[in-house]
Amino acid sequence: MAKASKADSGEQHPATAPEATTGKLRAWWAHRQWLDGVHRGASAAEVLTATGWARSVGGAAPYLGLFARAGLSREAVDAAVARLEVHELPSARGCTYVLPAADFALGLAAGAAAPAGELAAAEKHLGVTRDEVEKLCLAIGRALAGTGDVPQEPAAIRAAVGDAVRSLGEAGKKRGLSTTLPLALGLMQSRGQLRRVPVNGRLDQQRYGYVGWDQPVAGDAVDLARRYFSWAGPASLQHFRWFSGFTAATAKRAVAEAGMVPLPGRSDGSGLLMPPELVDAFAGFTPPAEPYYTLLAGIDGIHLLHRDLSRLVDPADAVRPLPAGKAGRSFGGEADPQTHVVLDRGRIVGFWEYDPERGEIVLQSFVSPDAALRAAVARTEAFVRDQLGDARGFSLDSPKSRAPKIAALRAAAAAAPAAADDDDDG
Incomplete structure (x- = not known):
C-alpha cells in the first residue's frame, strides 16, 4: 500500500505547523465525538458510525452517549435496536459494544x-x-x-x-x-450465526434471549485501524492497541498500512497519529470560546476509545479525591472514572451520579456553575428520570451500592458550591 506523501496528507513541518495545544486537542476530540451540540436529530446509526462503537456493560452508557450527542430518546434508540439499525455485539477484545449495522461484520471479526x-x-x-x-x-x-x-x-x-x-x-x-x-x-x-437480544428491548439490563442470524463476518486489522482513527484521532499506537487488543506487531502493521500520519505541531514524544485527510481540518480548527457541557457515563467513548484519562483532566483536578474512594486514591491515578463525568470542550469538569430516590442528579462541579451547566444538568436529569429511571454505570450498579458516592458528592458540592475555574489551555 502506497504511503501518503506530505503534500497529499497536508502534513506540515513542525517548525511551521500551528501548535497542537492541550486545549485544542481536547476540543477537537470533543468535536469529533459530536459533543458540541451541532448534531441534534441524527440517528443512532449515524452517531455510532461517526463517533465510534459505544461500550455496553448493562448500564446507561449507550443511552447517555446518544442523548448527549444527538438528543435521542430511549424509545428512539430501542426502536433502532429493534430494526437492527444498531445492535449490541461482542467485538473489540471480545467486549460488548453497540455498533451500527454498517460495522456488524467488522465488529464480529474484531472480536472473533x-x-x-x-x-x-x-x-x-x-x-x-x-x-x-x-x-x-x-x-x-x-x-x-x-x-x-x-x-x-x-x-x-x-x-x-x-x-x-x-x-x-x-x-x-x-x-x-x-x-x-x-x-x-x-x-x-x-460467527454471526445467532444474535443476543435483550428480553425487554433495553440496553441497560443483562437478561437476554437468542435468535438465529445469518450475518457475514469480514474485515481485518487495517479496516479496524481506519475506523478507529477516524473516531479517535489523534491517537497513539498504544491507544489503538488498547482498543483493539492486538499485539504490538499487528497494531503497528495495521496503522502503517492504514496510512496514519503524525500529528503536526506536537513535539512532546506523544506519538499521536491521525488520518491524513483530517490534518488540514485539525490545523484550521478553533476551539469554541464558550463552554458546552455534556453529562456522560464514565465509560463513554471520549474516554474509553483511548483509555488515557490524563488527556481530559487538568493537573489541579487530577489530585481530587475519589468520591467515597479509599484514602490516598485520587482521580488522576485511576485508569477509568469511578463516577459519571461532566465534560466541557473535552475537559472533565465534574463528577455526577443519579439518585433515583430523590429523582435528581447529584453534581460535584470543578468549575463555577453557570446557566449553561445548570441547563445541561436539568436536561440530563429529566432524561434519566423520565426515560431511564436510573443511570447505572454497569449491570451490578444499584442505588444501594451507589449511596456512598452520592453522599460524598453532596458533601463535596456543599463544601465548595462555587469552585474556581482555573482553565489552562496547556
Whole structure:
C-alpha cells in the first residue's frame, strides 16, 4: 500500500505547523465525538458510525452517549435496536459494544479471537473437546431454526438441545463456566450465526434471549485501524492497541498500512497519529470560546476509545479525591472514572451520579456553575428520570451500592458550591 506523501496528507513541518495545544486537542476530540451540540436529530446509526462503537456493560452508557450527542430518546434508540439499525455485539477484545449495522461484520471479526480463546482454555483445563462444542453449535442452530424471531433464553435452549450440553462440574464453576452452553453460544455469536437480544428491548439490563442470524463476518486489522482513527484521532499506537487488543506487531502493521500520519505541531514524544485527510481540518480548527457541557457515563467513548484519562483532566483536578474512594486514591491515578463525568470542550469538569430516590442528579462541579451547566444538568436529569429511571454505570450498579458516592458528592458540592475555574489551555 502506497504511503501518503506530505503534500497529499497536508502534513506540515513542525517548525511551521500551528501548535497542537492541550486545549485544542481536547476540543477537537470533543468535536469529533459530536459533543458540541451541532448534531441534534441524527440517528443512532449515524452517531455510532461517526463517533465510534459505544461500550455496553448493562448500564446507561449507550443511552447517555446518544442523548448527549444527538438528543435521542430511549424509545428512539430501542426502536433502532429493534430494526437492527444498531445492535449490541461482542467485538473489540471480545467486549460488548453497540455498533451500527454498517460495522456488524467488522465488529464480529474484531472480536472473533475471544471465544476461540475461551474454547482453547476449556480444552486445556476442563477436558472440553472442540468436536463436542461444534456438535452443540449444530444442535443450537437446529433448535433456533424452529423458533423464528422469538428470542429463546438460555434455559429454553438447554432444554431443547438436551444431552448435547454437558455439565463441567465443580472445576467448571471455579472457572466461571458451569456447562458447555456458553462456549457454543459465544462461538455462534462471533460467527454471526445467532444474535443476543435483550428480553425487554433495553440496553441497560443483562437478561437476554437468542435468535438465529445469518450475518457475514469480514474485515481485518487495517479496516479496524481506519475506523478507529477516524473516531479517535489523534491517537497513539498504544491507544489503538488498547482498543483493539492486538499485539504490538499487528497494531503497528495495521496503522502503517492504514496510512496514519503524525500529528503536526506536537513535539512532546506523544506519538499521536491521525488520518491524513483530517490534518488540514485539525490545523484550521478553533476551539469554541464558550463552554458546552455534556453529562456522560464514565465509560463513554471520549474516554474509553483511548483509555488515557490524563488527556481530559487538568493537573489541579487530577489530585481530587475519589468520591467515597479509599484514602490516598485520587482521580488522576485511576485508569477509568469511578463516577459519571461532566465534560466541557473535552475537559472533565465534574463528577455526577443519579439518585433515583430523590429523582435528581447529584453534581460535584470543578468549575463555577453557570446557566449553561445548570441547563445541561436539568436536561440530563429529566432524561434519566423520565426515560431511564436510573443511570447505572454497569449491570451490578444499584442505588444501594451507589449511596456512598452520592453522599460524598453532596458533601463535596456543599463544601465548595462555587469552585474556581482555573482553565489552562496547556
